[in-house]
Amino acid sequence: MAMADLYSAALGTAAGAAIVLDEDLRVALVTGAAEDFIGGAVPRGVSAPAFFCGGRSKRPFAEALAAGRAVEATIPRPSDGKAMIRVRANPIVRDDVRVGWLLTLEGAGEANDDGAVLFHGMWTRDAKMKDLFRLLARAAAEDVTVLVRGETGAGKELVAQAVHDCSPRAKGPFRAINCAALPGNLLESELFGHAKGAFTGAVRDTLGHMQLAHRGTLFLDEVAELPLDLQAKLLRVLETRSVLPVGARDGVPVDVRIVSATHRALRREVEAGRFRADLMYRLRVIPIFLPALRERPGDIPLLVEKLVETMNKTNRRTISHVAESAMEALTRYPFPGNVRELKNILAYAYVVGDGARLELGHLPPEVAAVDSLAPSFAGEDAASFPDPESHDEKRIRAALVRTGGSREQAAKLLGLSRVTLWRRMRELGIAASRKRALK
Ligand SMILES: Nc1ncnc2c1ncn2[C@@H]1O[C@H](COP(=O)(O)OP(=O)(O)OP(=O)(O)O)[C@@H](O)[C@H]1O
Numbered sequence: 028m029a030m031a032d033l034y035s036a037a038l039g040t041a042a043g044a045a046i047v048l049d050e051d052l053r054v055a056l057v058t059g060a061a062e063d064f065i066g067g068a069v070p071r072g073v074s075a076p077a078f079f080c081g082g083r084s085k086r087p088f089a090e091a092l093a094a095g096r097a098v099e100a101t102i103p104r105p106s107d108g109k110a111m112i113r114v115r116a117n118p119i120v121r122d123d124v125r126v127g128w129l130l131t132l133e134g135a136g137e138a139n140d141d142g143a144v145l146f147h148g149m150w151t152r153d154a155k156m157k158d159l160f161r162l163l164a165r166a167a168a169e170d171v172t173v174l175v176r177g178e179t180g181a182g183k184e185l186v187a188q189a190v191h192d193c194s195p196r197a198k199g200p201f202r203a204i205n206c207a208a209l210p211g212n213l214l215e216s217e218l219f220g221h222a223k224g225a226f227t228g229a230v231r232d233t234l235g236h237m238q239l240a241h242r243g244t245l246f247l248d249e250v251a252e253l254p255l256d257l258q259a260k261l262l263r264v265l266e267t268r269s270v271l272p273v274g275a276r277d278g279v280p281v282d283v284r285i286v287s288a289t290h291r292a293l294r295r296e297v298e299a300g301r302f303r304a305d306l307m308y309r310l311r312v313i314p315i316f317l318p319a320l321r322e323r324p325g326d327i328p329l330l331v332e333k334l335v336e337t338m339n340k341t342n343r344r345t346i347s348h349v350a351e352s353a354m355e356a357l358t359r360y361p362f363p364g365n366v367r368e369l370k371n372i373l374a375y376a377y378v379v380g381d382g383a384r385l386e387l388g389h390l391p392p393e394v395a396a397v398d399s400l401a402p403s404f405a406g407e408d409a410a411s412f413p414d415p416e417s418h419d420e421k422r423i424r425a426a427l428v429r430t431g432g433s434r435e436q437a438a439k440l441l442g443l444s445r446v447t448l449w450r451r452m453r454e455l456g457i458a459a460s461r462k463r464a465l466k
Pocket residue numbers: 148149150151177178179180181182183184185186290330366367370
C-alpha cells in the first residue's frame with residue numbers, strides 16, 4: 028500500500044469524511060468516506076476553495092479559509108449542487124504556525140438514495156423545502172433579517188436556529204423570545220432590558236435579550252403579537268443599532284441579527300392597523316414560507332421513519348415496521364399541528380400499542396378516523412374533527428361484533444394488545460361482558 032493511501036485510510040479511521048489541505052489550501056489527502064460523501068473523486072493538488080465554492084458569487088467559506096479563519100459552512104455538494112454538505116475547517120498548527128487545514132464533512136443535507144436530505148435537524152424529501160434550505164444557507168451568510176411564516180409546529184424555530192448556525196455569527200449567542208407569551212411591560216424589559224430603579228423591583232441594571240444576543244442572533248417568535256409601542260421601539264433599535272433599556276438615559280450599541288417568525292400574514296396585520304408597515308419591511312428582507320406538513324405529503328413517511336428511529340432509542344418499545352394501513356392513515360391526516368403533532372402522535376402510539384409493528388389501532392382515533400373521512404378534511408381546523416371517543420368506541424364495538432365478542436380476536440383485528448384493548452374498553456365504558464359489548 029502506498030504511503031499516501033495508508034495515511035488517508037488512517038485519517039478515515041480517525042476522522043471519517045475528512046480532507047487535509049496544505050498551507051496553500053490545496054488538497055493533500057482525502058479519505059474514501061469524504062469522496063463517497065462528495066459523490067466523486069477529489070483530485071489531489073486542486074485548490075479547495077475553487078473545488079468547493081466554484082464560480083458561485085458568494086464564497087464565505089472560501090474567503091474565511093483564505094483569511095485563515097476556522098470556519099463552518101453548509102454548502103451545496105460540488106458534484107451536483109443538489110444536496111447540502113456541512114464542512115468544518117480547522118487549522119493544523121505546528122510550532123504556532125499554520126501548516127494546513129483539516130476539513131471534516133458532515134451529514135447536513137446528506138443525500139440519500141431516496142432523495143431525503145437533513146438540514147440542521149430538518150428532514151425533507153420535498154423539492155420546495157430543499158429550495159428553502161438553499162435560500163436559508165445563502166441568506167444566513169449575509170446579515171439580513173429573515174421572517175419565517177409557517178403554521179404551528181412546522182419548524183419555524185428550527186429554521187431560525189439554522190440561519191444562526193449557518194451564519195458568521197454561529198459562535199455568538201442565539202436568543203429566542205416569544206412575543207406572545209408576556210404582557211407588554213414585561214416584554215419590553217425582557218427585550219430591551221432595564222436600568223436600576225426603572226420600576227418597583229428593578230433593583231439592578233438588567234440586560235434584555237437584545238443585548239444578550241450581542242454579536243449573535245435574536246429570534247423574535249410570534250412577532251405579529253408585538254404591541255404597537257414596542258414595534259416602534261424595535262424599529263428604533265434596528266435603525267440606530269443601539270438599544271435604550273427601560274428607564275435608562277443612554278442607548279447602548281448592539282450588533283444583533285434579527286430572525287422573526289409568525290403564523291400570521293403580516294401584510295394583513297399591517298392592513299388591519301395592528302402592525303407597522305415600516306417595521307414589516309425591516310423584518311422581512313428575506314421572507315421564508317415554511318410549507319405545512321400536509322403540503323409536503325412525501326415528508327410524512329420520511330419523518331415517521333426518522334422520528335421512529337430516534338424514539339426507539341429512548342422508548343421501552345422498539346418499532347421496526349409501520350403497518351401499511353397506519354401509514355395510509357398518517358399520510359391522509361391533515362396535521363393541523365404539523366411536525367410537532369406527528370411527534371405527539373408517535374409518542375401516543377408508543378404508549379398505546381406494543382410489539383415491533385406500529386398498527387393502525389395504535390394511532391390516536393382522530394388520525395385513524397381520517398380513513399373514511401379523508402376528502403373533506405384537509406385544511407379544516409381541529410374543531411371540526413370527529414369526536415375521537417365515539418370513533419374509537421365504534422371501532423372497538425364493530426371489532427367485537429365481527430369476532431363474536433372474542434376480545435382476543437378483536438384485539439388482533441384492531442392491532443392492539445389484549446391488555447390495551449381491555450384498557451380502552453374500560454375507559455370508554457364498553458362493558459367486558461360479551462352480551463353488553465355486543466349490544
Ligand atoms: N423537517 C423536520 N424534521 C425533523 N423534525 C422537525 C422538522 N420540522 C419540525 N421538526 C420538529 O417539530 C417540532 C416543532 O418544530 P418547531 O418548534 O421549530 O416549530 P414552530 O413552527 O416553531 O412551532 P410553534 O409555532 O408552535 O412555535 C420540533 O420538535 C422540531 O424538532
